[in-house]
Amino acid sequence: DAMVIQNPRYQVTQFGKPVTLSCSQTLNHNVMYWYQQKSSQAPKLLFHYYDKDFNNEADTPDNFQSRRPNTSFCFLDIRSPGLGDAAMYLCATSRVGTGKVDEQYFGPGTRLTVT
Amino acid sequence: AQSVTQLDSQVPVFEEAPVELRCNYSSSVSVYLFWYVQYPNQGLQLLLKYLSGSTLVKGINGFEAEFNKSQTSFHLRKPSVHISDTAEYFCAVSKAAGNKLTFGGGTRVLVKP
Numbered sequence: 001d002a003m004v005i006q007n008p009r010y011q012v013t014q015f016g017k018p019v020t021l022s023c024s025q026t027l028n029h030n031v032m033y034w035y036q037q038k039s040s041q042a043p044k045l046l047f048h049y050y051d052k053d054f055n056n057e058a059d060t061p062d063n064f065q066s067r068r069p070n071t072s073f074c075f076l077d078i079r080s081p082g083l084g085d086a087a088m089y090l091c092a093t094s095r096v097g098t099g100k101v102d103e104q105y106f107g108p109g110t111r112l113t114v115t
Numbered sequence: 116a117q118s119v120t121q122l123d124s125q126v127p128v129f130e131e132a133p134v135e136l137r138c139n140y141s142s143s144v145s146v147y148l149f150w151y152v153q154y155p156n157q158g159l160q161l162l163l164k165y166l167s168g169s170t171l172v173k174g175i176n177g178f179e180a181e182f183n184k185s186q187t188s189f190h191l192r193k194p195s196v197h198i199s200d201t202a203e204y205f206c207a208v209s210k211a212a213g214n215k216l217t218f219g220g221g222t223r224v225l226v227k228p
Contacts, residue, residue, distance in 0.1 A: 031214060042205060042219060042221050045215060045216070048215070092159075104159075104161075104214070104216060105161075106151075106158035
């Protein structure tokens, strides 16, 4: 089945130690998103890639970076995680353009713990 | 800019009873509307969406929602809930010409036997 895959599902990192979260998709969608979801809150968009074009949200901290080496993969890099960065990180994809509106398809998420 | 308000943060309901989750939005442009469900420690799954056409939208798992433009609402309903419907439900909107989602704060549904 076509899907959005996130690895790992659970990640523990130390305060200040860089960490990378991974997302891959088999849907061949041109847009990929990263959301941060803290406990009992709605997902908050960090940034998205429209094809190779990176689009950062205005309030996303500089500590968060992203890479999209090809259509299928997208990475979230947290350069110096703080305790406040502990959250669920959700990757999503959608197909935009060609006159068709497509909903966003979400991966299962990676729960990040910072010790 | 759009905003979404989910009026109830928690809704307890007995099994086989009906449930309605309220969602109101504000936007200066046309929007698309979505309801997503999130089970514990999982990602979001689309329940249903309104893009255009009939204002009554049917989704998966027996859920339906009605778009009311005059009241800027998109309430979600299910006539008879199951224990397995216990989850968090998010209403979301996107601009008709775009794809970025704005989420409401979520409604936690707890179905009791």
